[in-house]
Each structure stands twice: as structure tokens, then as C-alpha cells.
Amino acid sequence: MNDFSYTRPSHPTEAISALLSQSDALYLGGGTNLIDHLKLGVVSPSQLVDVRYLGLDKISSDSRAVTIGAGATNSAVAYHHEIQNHFPVLSEAILAGASPQLRNVATTAGNLLQKTRCTYFRDIHSACNKRVPGSGCSAIAGFNRSHAILGVSSACIATHPSDMAVALTALGAVIHVQDSSGVRKIPIESFYVPYGEDPAKENILKRGDLIIAVEVPQTPWFVHSRYVKARDRSSYEFALASAAVAVDLDGGKIRNSRIALGGVATKPWRAHAAEAALVGQTATIAAFRAAAEAELASATAQKDNGYKIELSKRVIVKALQEAADVRGA
Amino acid sequence: MPNQEKATGAVGVPTRRTDGREKVTGAARYAAEAPIPKAAFGYILPSTIAKGVIKSIDTSAAEKAIGVIAILTPVNMPKLHGGHSGDTRAPFSDMNILYAGQHVAVVVADTPERARHASSLIKVEYSELKPVVDVHDSAAALNESPTFFGSPLGFSKGDAKSALSAQGATVVKQTYTTPIETHNPMEMSATVALWEGDDKLVVWDSTQGVSNTHSSLAKAFGLKPENVRVYCPYTGGGFGCKGEEWPHKFLTVAAAKLAKRPVRLALTRAQMFTSSGHRPFCEQEISLSAGADGKITGLRHFVLTQVSPSSSFIETCASGTSRVLYSTASIEVVQHVKTMDLPPGTWMRAPGETPGMFALESAMDELAHELKMDPVALRLANHADVSPESNLPWSSKHLKECYARGAEKFGWSKRNPIPASTKTVDGKWVGYGMASATYPAMIFPGQARVRLYKEGNGVRAVSAAASQDLGTGTWTIGAQMTATLLDLPAGQVKFELGDSNLPTSGQSGGSATAGSLALALGDASESLKAELLKHADGTPLAGIDIKDVHFQEGYLASKSTPSAKVTLRDLVQKAGTEYVEGTTSDHHKYQPTGEDYMANDGKFAFQSFGAHFVEVQIDDLLPMVKVTRVVSVMDIGRVLNPRTARSQVQGGVVMGLGQALTEDTHYDLRTGRPINDNFADYLAPVNPDIHSLEVEFIDVPDLHFNPIGCRGVGEIGITGVAAAVANAVFNATGKRIRDLPITPDKLL
Numbered sequence A: 001m002n003d004f005s006y007t008r009p010s011h012p013t014e015a016i017s018a019l020l021s022q023s024d025a026l027y028l029g030g031g032t033n034l035i036d037h038l039k040l041g042v043v044s045p046s047q048l049v050d051v052r053y054l055g056l057d058k059i060s061s062d063s064r065a066v067t068i069g070a071g072a073t074n075s076a077v078a079y080h081h082e083i084q085n086h087f088p089v090l091s092e093a094i095l096a097g098a099s100p101q102l103r104n105v106a107t108t109a110g111n112l113l114q115k116t117r118c119t120y121f122r123d124i125h126s127a128c129n130k131r132v133p134g135s136g137c138s139a140i141a142g143f144n145r146s147h148a149i150l151g152v153s154s155a156c157i158a159t160h161p162s163d164m165a166v167a168l169t170a171l172g173a174v175i176h177v178q179d180s181s182g183v184r185k186i187p188i189e190s191f192y193v194p195y196g197e198d199p200a201k202e203n204i205l206k207r208g209d210l211i212i213a214v215e216v217p218q219t220p221w222f223v224h225s226r227y228v229k230a231r232d233r234s235s236y237e238f239a240l241a242s243a244a245v246a247v248d249l250d251g252g253k254i255r256n257s258r259i260a261l262g263g264v265a266t267k268p269w270r271a272h273a274a275e276a277a278l279v280g281q282t283a284t285i286a287a288f289r290a291a292a293e294a295e296l297a298s299a300t301a302q303k304d305n306g307y308k309i310e311l312s313k314r315v316i317v318k319a320l321q322e323a324a325d326v327r328g329a
Numbered sequence B: 001m002p003n004q005e006k007a008t009g010a011v012g013v014p015t016r017r018t019d020g021r022e023k024v025t026g027a028a029r030y031a032a033e034a035p036i037p038k039a040a041f042g043y044i045l046p047s048t049i050a051k052g053v054i055k056s057i058d059t060s061a062a063e064k065a066i067g068v069i070a071i072l073t074p075v076n077m078p079k080l081h082g083g084h085s086g087d088t089r090a091p092f093s094d095m096n097i098l099y100a101g102q103h104v105a106v107v108v109a110d111t112p113e114r115a116r117h118a119s120s121l122i123k124v125e126y127s128e129l130k131p132v133v134d135v136h137d138s139a140a141a142l143n144e145s146p147t148f149f150g151s152p153l154g155f156s157k158g159d160a161k162s163a164l165s166a167q168g169a170t171v172v173k174q175t176y177t178t179p180i181e182t183h184n185p186m187e188m189s190a191t192v193a194l195w196e197g198d199d200k201l202v203v204w205d206s207t208q209g210v211s212n213t214h215s216s217l218a219k220a221f222g223l224k225p226e227n228v229r230v231y232c233p234y235t236g237g238g239f240g241c242k243g244e245e246w247p248h249k250f251l252t253v254a255a256a257k258l259a260k261r262p263v264r265l266a267l268t269r270a271q272m273f274t275s276s277g278h279r280p281f282c283e284q285e286i287s288l289s290a291g292a293d294g295k296i297t298g299l300r301h302f303v304l305t306q307v308s309p310s311s312s313f314i315e316t317c318a319s320g321t322s323r324v325l326y327s328t329a330s331i332e333v334v335q336h337v338k339t340m341d342l343p344p345g346t347w348m349r350a351p352g353e354t355p356g357m358f359a360l361e362s363a364m365d366e367l368a369h370e371l372k373m374d375p376v377a378l379r380l381a382n383h384a385d386v387s388p389e390s391n392l393p394w395s396s397k398h399l400k401e402c403y404a405r406g407a408e409k410f411g412w413s414k415r416n417p418i419p420a421s422t423k424t425v426d427g428k429w430v431g432y433g434m435a436s437a438t439y440p441a442m443i444f445p446g447q448a449r450v451r452l453y454k455e456g457n458g459v460r461a462v463s464a465a466a467s468q469d470l471g472t473g474t475w476t477i478g479a480q481m482t483a484t485l486l487d488l489p490a491g492q493v494k495f496e497l498g499d500s501n502l503p504t505s506g507q508s509g510g511s512a513t514a515g516s517l518a519l520a521l522g523d524a525s526e527s528l529k530a531e532l533l534k535h536a537d538g539t540p541l542a543g544i545d546i547k548d549v550h551f552q553e554g555y556l557a558s559k560s561t562p563s564a565k566v567t568l569r570d571l572v573q574k575a576g577t578e579y580v581e582g583t584t585s586d587h588h589k590y591q592p593t594g595e596d597y598m599a600n601d602g603k604f605a606f607q608s609f610g611a612h613f614v615e616v617q618i619d620d621l622l623p624m625v626k627v628t629r630v631v632s633v634m635d636i637g638r639v640l641n642p643r644t645a646r647s648q649v650q651g652g653v654v655m656g657l658g659q660a661l662t663e664d665t666h667y668d669l670r671t672g673r674p675i676n677d678n679f680a681d682y683l684a685p686v687n688p689d690i691h692s693l694e695v696e697f698i699d700v701p702d703l704h705f706n707p708i709g710c711r712g713v714g715e716i717g718i719t720g721v722a723a724a725v726a727n728a729v730f731n732a733t734g735k736r737i738r739d740l741p742i743t744p745d746k747l748l
């Protein structure tokens, strides 16, 4: 690990100028992801700008939206009453991830920006286009049981690891980003960018951009939302496949729905095809399954992760069943 | 009063661990925390390639880094005189790279961070060769008749071939695979070395064998044994990975010499995957034939496993399983090994038995299913009344009671034998499965001493052996056994261990610690009796035959004339010395030479047995296996301490659940590097994975084995667990998983 300096600004504008003052400075949230990468040599910044003392840890709400400060801890968000009541999927998704100790320090912005768990990304002796653009991808011909089947490119098949971001994608959250000229609001779906040639570019942020808040629009039917996560052990483990869903039911018919997938895509994956397939359908397992099939039609499997196609369909069905309260056979 | 006190500490009483308080308060000092002032910190630089040659090592930048004191490499490493094990090649003795993670340099600096940073500045140039790490790679060298400790691994009895092809027999023939598993105790291996002058060495080491580490270091560095002292008061788990004399110990000692300063070195979690062994990959084909009555006529067990270029360790899957478990007319065991460019494998909790029992007990379940027979009934039909391997009678065997008690406690009679036929109200498949457990009873020769001091109006006993406590309770049972042997209240007894200056002990492996200590302490208390009798002149015991004397509540007393007795205090007083001491008469007495109590005494076969009963629930949509209940009943001879014994079995079961459901070390087939060498990617069970675990013991003393009647309990708990889970998964879903771990993708 290289020597680095550490600053602890108390205002967002100070943080932004501190970051811009060094070409390789990085913001530090809870550090649960970044510090790992420092130790592994994945990044070697010369300066860390701690963004936990900017007064950005509040969670507020009005009739229009709940606004989560970028520094609010994952635990604070998960156990916030209004979030638990209005957006159960968000609370469930957070609590399905990491461990209590990690959630107590991990921040909202840090969670959105956490890096992939692809082992080749974390191993500096392996080729990785995300870590060193142009060096190649070790995962495509390597061990790729945990890798993505959606949104992949020939340069990268790494999954986005966050559970929280999947729920926020289903809920249509808006990310508030500040730079030296002001604040802009970006819908989460355009915040993450698809991998093209350069998988190191994961989102629209440019140097110095500071996430200050995440806004979740109040939508009455989001109370019917669930998060379902399939994984190799019951806790403290990333998703093999997960689904965040919300359904708007009109009697037995689906008026509207939101579906997002985790653990299977290169970014938190909004399942538009599945949503479209459900509009106007009667809420049945068959309809859920058909919607899942529609979404996964575009999936690409690697050597070890073909099972994720079926597993993704099943997490969609399961989550819809639970959100719409449709019993199995 | 004395009786009540005794009840808190004697053998058989559920006694709390004497070291529990230190551990939970953090007062216990593990090796890495040795109270050695001014120790510098060592950090190991591991090889990034798996096969090749080091062309050059450039340490110039690292030497200039802040805080660096010394850098040890194969270039300036002193020649060792043996002593190393685990990795059969002497550490830093040549420039060849035989596996990824092999140690290449040790940086010594004033802080651990600076040592680690400086290691990243070392430039190593390799000429790299393509490693062979896939067992099915045709480039892997095959050995079709390997030996282990000088013995061939093949075995045959009767004509298995004919039995397996006989007309009308029901035959099961299947292949089972288990991946490389890595021990991962909580405490990473650590060594702290302090040279006192040129020829005296003090070492704190996290080890499973204080005496072994002591003699190995003395040998390696050409030191007089009395000039080497090894301490290990606590070991934070071992499971086998601290049972060999691995390279880092010698490197730390050599680095301390080079740095002219004590050195503290701990392996990192990632280094634990490549520096202290793993359980090798195994592919096993089991063939079983049986008649309609379920009697097995033929059993063939074929094992293919991997060895490493610098290791002689072989996972012997059939030795402790197919050769000892069932009474079958014919048995054939064949083992092959392939050499692969992987780090050395080693003993891992029930080495051989753990993968072996997964295969054999899965196959037994498949046979029961084919025969439409209850799995317990099939096992009873093939119960081995004498050892199938040696035809010797068992010293003590209560396996039938284990099946019966386990089945009863679990509710086995409610099992629906038709797979995929039982569901919970919320739509989860329910399955019941069972398997036997077994592990041999072993002895490692060792010594002990027992000293009696006057104290207040009575006496105080202090017994000791070099030994070690892996977190299993050796501290506690050592005191309990002494209290029982001397018939003293626990409050008057202390037991000491973890110091090579104490009487030599065998290592804690092979579940041998308790039984070996029982022998050594038993012998030392006999010797104490003789020593005390030397001072019996003028007492009612004068001239008495020692065979007629026993310890009794603070007295030495005649068995035949109970009124003839003298207090221990009076005898110590008469001796006129600070204490009276009993010691093991002859270290070699405990070598397997045909004496009574020996693990292979020619009269008995010594083996522990047990049974696991498992319930699983599996969601039909998202098939993540949840093990909702485990009932384990074990016959381990006399139970020294129900609390610590239960913990050992529960720990074994949890580790077995890890083997069954999650554990799998992945080596990248191109680079030979483990790619999940951390706790986020190498999945051991977490709390929510573990539900009800019930443990019971038969608790019948095995007095042929030692005077206390205890056999070991450290390993048997893991054996059979994975098979019981896989069998329950089959009962729940109709899917037979023969490749561990049973992850959700395999059940889709």
C-alpha cells in the first residue's frame, strides 16, 4: 500500500476542491470497499478525501419523495421506518447484503459505487480491462461461475455487486450529484452506463463529482415490493441472482410493475422486457414465468454461469409471487 | 464439601474451559502476540507463478524503503539441517518454484505495514512454465501404486471382482468428487523468534505440536535441544494445518538471525491458502453389490487424488472407511495419485475419512434406495462385529446403540422413503438422511509428570505435559484427568501445557491428544504412587504391595484393608522435599510394541463410531439447501467432559456442513493460483446456516485403550456429515448430488 494523505473536509464544496487538487485523489466513504482495494493494490491514490463529515447523512421525506443523504449508513437506511413501510424492497435488499458490522459503516454513495467482486479484478496479477484498460479479461476464459449474463461485452463480464442499487433501480431512484458548478439530478438508470469497450467506465460521474443524495419518489404501490436473493450461503454473501420487484395490482390484474435484477448483470439491471410482458396480465405464476423468459432471452452464458439464466427467471417469479401474494402450486 | 468440589472438575463432569475467560476477555496471548519486546515484523513475499525458476531477485528498492531492517531470500538463506515437513523441500533451498504462493522472500521491518509495503518493491524475475493443476490433464504424472508412510494404499480381501459381477446381485457403481478444501482456522499461523546469543533460541509458535516444533527447530539450526524453547499456550484452531513444520517457521527464525532482532511473523489469510496445506481434491468410485437381504457381497473403492511436487501427503480416502466400516466378504481398495503443480496438501480434520465417508455413505444410501431398504436397516445388516480389515475384535464398539438412539431422538421412523414426496406448508421440500461416522483411536507417544505439593491442610497437585490446546479443551481435560487419577477435588489440581520444557508430548492430530494424555498421566500417577510409598515407613502402608494401593480422597489407601491409609500431605511432609513427583516411566513404553492399550496391540481393533441424522428443507424454486436439524450420536469411549466433547462434535458437524454445502478452493487452471483466497469468497458456514445441532454420547469407557477409557473426539464429528446431507437432499428432491459442494445451481 502506498503512502497517502488524508483530509476530512466539512463541506461538499471543500471536498470537491480537495479531490480536484490531486489528480489521483479518491473520496472515502465507509471504506469497506475502498480500503480493501488499497490493500490489494487495485488502486493507489495519493490522497483520500473523507466524505463522512459533510453533513450528508440525513434521511428526509415529503409527500413527493424520500431523500437519503449520501453519507447515511446502510443500516440507517434499512431500519428507517418510512423506508421500511413505503419501500420494503429497499430495506430488504440492504439487509440481504454484507453483514451488520459492514452495514453499520458502509454509506449510501459508497454502496452505489462499490466495485465488482470479480476475483480477477481484485487480483493485480491477472489481466483485467476494468482495472487496467486494454489488459484483457481473465474471467472470460477463466472461472466465471459468479459472472454476468446480461449486459456483458467481449471486454468484461463482471457483475455489479450491490443489492441496494438493484432495489433503487426498481424504485426509479434519482441520484443527486454535485460538482463545482452545482447539483444535477440523474435517474439511476442513466447513472450506470453499459459496458462498451471500456469497462472501467461504470457510470456517468466525472472526476470530482460528489454524490450528495439519493431520492426515491413516493409511489403508493411501492408498498407491494419485495427483494429475493439466491446465494451460496444464508447470509454474508453476494447474490448469485436477485430480483427487486414492485407490483401495482388492479384486482387480480397487473397494472404496472417494476423489476430489477442483481448478481447477473454488469449494472443494476432494470428488466424492461419483463415489465412490458406483465402489463394487463392476470397475476399468475405462468404470467410471471413468461415475463422472466422475455427478459432473459437476451442473456449470454459463459462456461460456468449458464445456470444463472434459469436462476434469474426463478428469482423473478419468486419475487413477483411474494409481492403480488400469489401462492405456488 | 470436598465431594461437591470434586463434582465440578473430575472426568465426566461438564466442566467449563479453564481458559475460556482469558479467551473471551482477550487476555489469552496467542503466538503472534508473544510478549517479546522490540520484535520487528516479518512479511512473506509469495510467488505469483505456480511453476518455473526464479531468475533474479532484486531487493535494492525494498532495502531502501523506510523501516526495512533485513531481507531474507534463497540467496542469503542459511543452510538448514532438516526438521522441516509439510513441504518436503527445505525452505529457500533452491530457486525452483513448485507452486503458487511459495515463499520467495521475507522482509523484516519495524512495522508490519512497512514490511508489507517493502515486499511490493522487490522485483522477482521468473522464467515461467505452464503449471498442471487439473487432475484430468494428461500431463499430470500418474502413480498407480503410491505408498504412504511406507505402506501401500491398496488393499484386498476376498474376491470383490466376482462378487460385483455376480448374477442377481444389486449393484451400485458411482463416482463422487470432493474439491480442495482449506482449513482456515481463525488464528493465522504465526511464529515469533528470539535469539539469545548465537546458540539459544526462544520461539512462540502457533502449532499443533509443541515438542515436534521444538525438535524440528533444534535440528534445522543445529542447536542443542536444551537451548531451544518453544511456547504455545493457545492455538486458535488448527484442524491439521498447524501439524507440520511449515516453511514460515524456519524463515522467521532465520530472519531473526539475519536482522539481529526478534521477528514476529504471521501469515495473512490469503497466505494460509498456500502456506500450510489443504485437503486435496478426490475422485472416488464406489462399487457395492448386495443380495436381497442387503448383505454386501462386494465392495470396491477406487480413489484418485492429487499430490504436490514437494509433498508426500496423500488423502487416503479408503483406509479409514471401506476397510473398517462394514462386514463384507470382499473388499478391494485401489488408490492412484497424480502430481500437480499445487501447494502441498496436508492433514485436514479426519484426513481420508472425511471425503471417504462422503463417497461410501452416499453409495450406501444409493444401495438402500435400490434395495428399497431403510438406510439404517441396511447398515445394521452389514454391521461389522469384528474389524473387517484385521478380523480382530473391537476394544469397545457401540455403533448399534448410536443408530438406535439417533433414530429415536431424530424421529427417523417418520421418514418417507419415497424421494420428493414431502413438503412443508410453505412449499419447501423436506428430506431426511443419515450416515455413519467413524474415526480410528490413535496414540502418540508422550510423557507427563505429576507433582504433589503441601498446601494448607492438604495437598495441591500440578500435572504437566508439553502438549497444546487447539481450542479443544486440553487445558481443562488435563486437569480433570489428573483430579480423577489422584481422586482430588478439582480446586486442588492444576494442569500446565504449551511449553517445550515440560515433558515431551505427541502432536495434537489424529484425535490422539486426550487418549495419549490419559496414558501418560495414568502412568505418571502410578509412578507418583510408587514415589510416595517410598516414604511410607512407619505408616500403616509400610511394606504394602503397590498393586493394593490407590488414591482415595486425599489419602493413599489400601484397597483390601480400607482402614490402612495415610494422607497425601503426610507422605509429602515425610519426603521432606518441596514436592513429590511422578513421571512417565519410559517414553518408549507407548510406542506400538504390543503392550496393552496400544492402538495396534495385536489383540483389539480400536475405533470410534457414530451416526448422524439430518433434516433438510429446500425451496423448490430457489434450491438453497437449509439443514434444519442434525442429531449426532457418538461412541467415543468415556466422555471426559460433556461440554468440550459436545463442542468438538458440533464443530465437526458445522465443518461437515461447510464441506457439504459451500467449501471449495478454486485454483485458476491457467495460473495455478487460488482465486478465492479470502473469507468473502471461500465460504464457510455462517450463523444463519446453522440450526439445531443435537449431540449425544454413548459414554461407555474403553478400558482396553487407556486407564481412563477415553478415545479422541476431535475428528469423528465431521465424518459422514456431507453424506448425511446429500442423502437428505436426495430424499427431499430425488436429486443425487455426487459432487461437493451442493450449491443451488446443482439442484436447478
Ligand SMILES: Cc1cc2nc3c(=O)[nH]c(=O)nc-3n(C[C@H](O)[C@H](O)[C@H](O)COP(=O)(O)OP(=O)(O)OC[C@H]3O[C@@H](n4cnc5c(N)ncnc54)[C@H](O)[C@@H]3O)c2cc1C
Residues within 6 Å of the ligand: A026, A027, A028, A029, A030, A031, A032, A033, A034, A035, A051, A070, A074, A096, A097, A098, A099, A102, A105, A106, A107, A108, A109, A110, A111, A112, A113, A114, A115, A161, A162, A163, A164, A209, A210, A211, A212, A236, A237, A238, A239, B680
Ligand atoms: C465481506 C463483504 C461482503 C459484502 N457483501 C455484500 C453484499 O452481499 N451485497 C452488497 O450489496 N454489498 C456487499 N458488500 C459491499 C458493501 O456493501 C460495500 O463495501 C459498501 O456498501 C461500500 O460502502 P462504503 O461507504 O464503505 O464505500 P467506500 O469503500 O468508502 O467507497 C466505495 C467507492 O465509492 C466512492 N465514494 C464514496 N462516497 C462517495 C461520494 N459521496 N461521492 C462519490 N464517490 C464516493 C469511493 O471513492 C469508492 O470508490 C460486502 C462487502 C464486504 C467487505
